[in-house]
Amino acid sequence: xxxxxxxxxxxxxxxxxxxxxxxxxxxxxxxxxxxxxxxxxxxxxxxxxxxxxxxxxxxxxxxxxxxxxxxxxxxxxxxxxxxxxxxxxxxxxxxxxxxxxxxxxxxxxxxxxxxxxxxxxxxxxxxxxxxxxxxxxxxxxxxxxxxxxxxxxxxxxxxxxxxxxxxxxxxxxxxxxxxxxxx
Amino acid sequence: xxxxxxxxxxxxxxxxxxxxxxxxxxxxxxxxxxxxxxxxxxxxxxxxxxxxxxxxxxxxxxxxxxxxxxxxxxxxxxxxxxxxxxxxxxxxxxxxxxxxxxxxxxxxxxxxxxxxxxxxxxxxxxxxxxxxxxxxxxxxxxxxxxxxxxxxxxxxxxxxxxxxxxxxxxxxxxxxxxxxxxxxxxxxxxxxxxxxxxxxxxxxxxxxxxxxxxxxxxxxxxxxxxxxxxxxxxxxxxxxxxxxxxxxxxxxxxxxxxxxxxxxxxxxxxxxxxxxxxxxxxxxxxxxxxxxxxxxxxxxxxxxxxxxxxxxxxxxxxxxxxxxxxxxxxxxxxxxxxxxxxxxxxxxxxxxxxxxxxxxxxxxxxxxxxxxxxxxxxxxxxxxxxxxxxxxxxxxxxxxxxxxxxxxxxxxxxxxxxxxxxxxxxxxxxxxxxxxxxxxxxxxxxxxxxxxxxxxxxxxxxxxxxxxxxxxxxxxxxxxxxxxxxxxxxxxxxxxxxxxxxxxxxxxxxxxxxxxxxxxxxxxxxxxxxxxxxxxxxxxxxxxxxxxxxxxxxxxxxxxxxxxxxxxxxxxxxxxxxxxxxxxxxxxxxxxxxxxxxxxxxxxxxxxxxxxxxxxxxxxxxxxxxxxxxxxxxxxxxxxxxxxxxxxxxxxxxxxxxxxxxxxxxxxxxxxxxxxxxxxxxxxxxxxxxxxxxxxxxxxxxxxxxxxxxxxxxxxxxxxxxxxxxxxxxxxxxxxxxxxxxxxxxxxxxxxxxxxxxxxxxxxxx
Numbered sequence: 014x015x016x017x018x019x020x021x022x023x024x025x026x027x028x029x030x031x032x033x034x035x036x037x038x039x040x041x042x043x044x045x046x047x048x049x050x051x052x053x054x055x056x057x058x059x060x061x062x063x064x065x066x067x068x069x070x071x072x073x074x075x076x077x078x079x080x081x082x083x084x085x086x087x088x089x090x091x092x093x094x095x096x097x098x099x100x101x102x103x104x105x106x107x108x109x110x111x112x113x114x115x116x117x118x119x120x121x122x123x124x125x126x127x128x129x130x131x132x133x134x135x136x137x138x139x140x141x142x143x144x145x146x147x148x149x150x151x152x153x154x155x156x157x158x159x160x161x162x163x164x165x166x167x168x169x170x171x172x173x174x175x176x177x178x179x180x181x182x183x184x185x186x187x188x189x190x191x192x193x194x195x196x
Numbered sequence: 197x198x199x200x201x202x203x204x205x206x207x208x209x210x211x212x213x214x215x216x217x218x219x220x221x222x223x224x225x226x227x228x229x230x231x232x233x234x235x236x237x238x239x240x241x242x243x244x245x246x247x248x249x250x251x252x253x254x255x256x257x258x259x260x261x262x263x264x265x266x267x268x269x270x271x272x273x274x275x276x277x278x279x280x281x282x283x284x285x286x287x288x289x290x291x292x293x294x295x296x297x298x299x300x301x302x303x304x305x306x307x308x309x310x311x312x313x314x315x316x317x318x319x320x321x322x323x324x325x326x327x328x329x330x331x332x333x334x335x336x337x338x339x340x341x342x343x344x345x346x347x348x349x350x351x352x353x354x355x356x357x358x359x360x361x362x363x364x365x366x367x368x369x370x371x372x373x374x375x376x377x378x379x380x381x382x383x384x385x386x387x388x389x390x391x392x393x394x395x396x397x398x399x400x401x402x403x404x405x406x407x408x409x410x411x412x413x414x415x416x417x418x419x420x421x422x423x424x425x426x427x428x429x430x431x432x433x434x435x436x437x438x439x440x441x442x443x444x445x446x447x448x449x450x451x452x453x454x455x456x457x458x459x460x461x462x463x464x465x466x467x468x469x470x471x472x473x474x475x476x477x478x479x480x481x482x483x484x485x486x487x488x489x490x491x492x493x494x495x496x497x498x499x500x501x502x503x504x505x506x507x508x509x510x511x512x513x514x515x516x517x518x519x520x521x522x523x524x525x526x527x528x529x530x531x532x533x534x535x536x537x538x539x540x541x542x543x544x545x546x547x548x549x550x551x552x553x554x555x556x557x558x559x560x561x562x563x564x565x566x567x568x569x570x571x572x573x574x575x576x577x578x579x580x581x582x583x584x585x586x587x588x589x590x591x592x593x594x595x596x597x598x599x600x601x602x603x604x605x606x607x608x609x610x611x612x613x614x615x616x617x618x619x620x621x622x623x624x625x626x627x628x629x630x631x632x633x634x635x636x637x638x639x640x641x642x643x644x645x646x647x648x649x650x651x652x653x654x655x656x657x658x659x660x661x662x663x664x665x666x667x668x669x670x671x672x673x674x675x676x677x678x679x680x681x682x683x684x685x686x687x688x689x690x691x692x693x694x695x696x697x698x699x700x701x702x703x704x705x706x707x708x709x710x711x712x713x714x715x716x717x718x719x720x721x722x723x724x725x726x727x728x729x730x731x732x733x734x735x736x737x738x739x740x741x742x743x744x745x746x747x748x749x750x751x752x753x754x755x756x757x758x759x760x761x762x763x764x765x766x767x768x769x770x771x772x773x774x775x776x777x778x779x780x781x782x783x784x785x786x787x788x789x790x791x792x793x794x795x796x797x798x799x800x801x802x803x804x805x806x807x808x809x810x811x812x813x814x815x816x817x818x819x820x821x822x823x824x825x826x827x828x829x830x831x832x833x834x835x836x837x838x839x840x841x842x843x844x845x846x847x848x849x850x851x852x853x854x855x856x857x858x859x860x861x862x863x864x865x866x867x868x869x870x871x872x873x874x875x876x877x878x879x880x881x882x883x884x885x886x887x888x889x890x891x892x893x894x895x896x897x898x899x900x901x902x903x904x905x906x907x908x909x910x911x912x913x914x915x916x917x918x919x920x921x922x923x924x925x926x927x928x929x930x931x932x933x934x935x936x937x938x939x940x941x942x943x944x945x946x947x948x949x950x951x952x953x954x955x956x957x958x959x960x961x962x
Contacts, residue, residue, distance in 0.1 A: 034652070035652070035683075036635070036637070036650055036651075036652060036683075036685050038637070038638070038640065038649075038650040038685045038687075038692070039640040040640070040687050040689075040690040040691075040692070041638075041640050041642065041643065041644065041645055041646070041687070042640075042643065043643060043644065043645060044592075044643040045588060045589060045590070045592060045643050045644065046799075047799045048799065050799070066799075068797065068798060068799050106589070109589050109590040110589075112590070113589065113590075163521075164521065164587065164589060165587060167536060167537055170536070179528065180536070181536075182525075182528070182529075182536030182537050183521070183525075184519055184520055184521035184525060184587065185520075185521030185522045185524060185525050185800055185801060186521060186589065186800060187799050187800060188521075188522055188524060188799075188800055188801035189799060189801075
């Protein structure tokens with residue numbers, strides 16, 4: 014009796030070796046990344062120029078353009094965000110931002126800006142920032158031009174609608190600094 | 197409030213004057229086969245007095261007062277049982293304890309077992325668990341001296357011992373080694389505490405049965421064992437907490453059939469809204485928890501089979517103020533005195549949130565072979581799911597950002613035996629083989645690279661425990677060897693890379709204890725080792741809440757711990773107890789998270805990088821527990837826990853070590869005509885400022901100041917046979933604003949303010 018019981022138990026015990034011994038996980042497709050930010054400045058005559066900032070971009074890899082603009086001039090600025098995994102997989106993030114316009118706001122900071130105005134708004138009449146109007150000043154040294162995209166900002170916060178990021182709270186989705194040179 | 201307290205005092209003092217303590221209880225104890233049980237330890241919980249039964253199972257307790265007593269019956273081979281007796285005069289009674297182990301009765305180690313007084317500071321019993329309303333596991337075991345809690349916000353708590361947490365703490369749930377994603381600081385153990393009989397920190401060589409990495413502590417959590425003794429047992433309880441307006445409900449039902457079959461079913465539910473600090477609501481700290489278990493036991497000839505199925509499911513909001521995108525957000529949040537967004541309190545759990553679910557199926561078979569010898573086979577299957585939801589762009593918020601599924605299988609074969617040696621020493625041995633399999637899978641549909649990779653882990657272990665007892669001396673030794681194979685499936689871009697790691701770990705523990713009338717002594721040495729875990733080796737990703745990037749380190753070696761501990765007990769009858777427990781611990785290759793000087797530049801901004809490194813470390817831990825019973829109705833308690841930890845390579849302090857703690861308590865207890873087993877307890881907790889923080893790691897915010905919290909507890913049983921038990925408590929009575937060093941979200945918000953708790957229990961055949 015004693016030995017048969019022990020043997021049975023050992024048999025049950027050893028049977029567990031027959032478990033899964035290998036795995037074949039699938040790579041994860043990162044669909045929420047932003048890899049490219051494109052700025053398009055258009056002057057009053059309709060002349061436009063574009064600048065790129067890329068990190069781990071499927072086409073450009075890492076790339077940082079230096080913005081070149083004229084001093085004391087007014088530009089309309091359009092910002093585009095992309096997730097570029099490869100030449101064939103290019104997702105525009107602007108559509109997602111527009112769909113949830115109430116939950117997004119872009120802030121622009123640079124000492125080369127003389128005046129700034131949001132040119133778009135969400136359903137509650139608060140700014141989004143994909144389209145803005147900018148007047149440059151006459152600071153000619155090499156400076157920074159910072160773009161911040163905040164998810165779920167407190168748009169009602171003090172001066173948040175006037176491009177004041179400090180009181181916006183929320184979570185930062187994009188925070189990059191281009192170099193800028195005025196001529 | 198003062199008025200109520202003075203009334204209660206009056207009730208007690210009246211009672212004090214009127215009490216006549218000259219009644220005697222004559223008892224006899226049998227097992228379920230009507231064999232008398234000798235060496236049963238009977239502890240009177242009211243005054244911690246110990247009495248032992250003689251060869252015929254008889255005992256006498258003199259000098260009893262007219263009041264309700266809780267007697268805890270402890271026998272090495274039996275299920276511990278607490279029995280409530282209302283003393284009105286001299287009394288004679290027969291008691292039954294269910295014998296669980298197939299040893300003969302003369303084989304007990306009770307007389308040489310370390311006295312209950314020494315153990316007392318390491319356990320929480322059923323009685324205290326029943327007073328707790330809506331707490332989680334970590335909060336409940338905080339009552340054990342030395343246990344501290346590391347938190348993420350105020351609603352996610354993880355137990356800590358001697359500054360260690362995660363996989364350095366081994367959790368044993370009803371004899372089952374608990375398997376979960378324990379590596380995360382924000383991963384609370386998925387164990388329900390609605391119906392717990394006993395929680396204990398093992399402090400002898402029994403720990404080698406469970407793991408080799410007993411570097412922190414091995415904590416056993418046991419539900420009441422089901423017995424064939426009672427026909428029907430039933431319990432129902434309701435709890436309320438004012439902070440977060442938490443409601444909790446728990447019930448159990450037990451039935452047995454003719455000493456052949458017994459089952460117990462239990463279920464519990466709790467739901468709470470956002471918690472609040474004295475000044476503001478902690479938005480999105482609501483939570484909800486459901487648990488269920490079914491336990492059964494039956495005999496086939498001489499074998500006993502026991503099965504447990506349990507389910508735990510929990511949903512937890514993550515403090516909204518801790519939701520940040522990058523280090524700039526973190527600075528903004530830290531500089532803001534109150535959270536930037538405070539929403540009205542609600543029961544709704546929004547993103548970011550965690551959802552966890554844990555299933556356990558355990559089967560245990562006990563087969564007696566001959567006298568003093570039996571084997572136990574145990575197998576269990578655990579299924580742990582963890583989903584973490586974030587605030588995401590597009591329609592992705594309903595897709596978890598992290599979705600992990602851990603399956604584990606465990607098999608254990610144990611051989612127990614006991615014997616009298618020629619020299620009259622009693623010898624008990626327990627040896628076994630263990631096989632364990634773990635399979636972790638990440639859901640690829642999250643759209644986010646997971647923080648730990650998929651892996652397969654196989655463990656094989658062999659252990660042996662030898663215990664020797666004679667009179668008031670006991671000596672035990674435990675050894676364990678474990679082999680672990682870890683295959684990790686990581687990705688470099690889209691390319692799969694498999695890493696195969698193999699580790700050999702061991703554990704050696706020896707323990708000696710000596711008991712005397714006024715003095716007890718215990719010393720133990722423990723050499724243990726821990727293989728680096730999956731997170732320490734391969735973690736890769738952003739740590740929310742602290743805006744840091746965490747990288748694993750594939751080069752890590754096995755961590756070795758060498759510990760020496762000494763415990764002393766000074767006691768004078770039932771009046772004074774002084775317990776001092778001192779532990780020295782040296783760790784070789786201690787694995788910790790070290791900031792790197794680099795930053796990772798992402799489109800979200802720059803993130804500081806932390807990487808797992810190893811060093812040598814030295815830990816010192818002293819625990820003091822004093823209890824003075826001034827009268828039979830009045831007790832003073834003092835408790836303290838001091839930990840010092842040094843990184844020997846960098847000559848710096850170690851991060852996240854609990855600050856010094858001092859606890860004071862005054863307790864009044866006794867019975868009146870209406871109230872049985874009533875008590876009133878006032879506790880003061882003083883946590884000092886942690887000044888020993890790493891100098892080489894810059895913290896984002898200054899370490900919080902010292903704080904003092906005043907708490908009050910009040911409870912009683914009412915009605916015939918104490919069927920109804922009521923308890924009230926008030927925590928943080930002074931509504932203090934404070935922050936705690938061990939809260940990972942201390943950068944963002946204060947701790948919770950005043951909290952009123954209420955609990956009512958109803959028992960049938962308690």
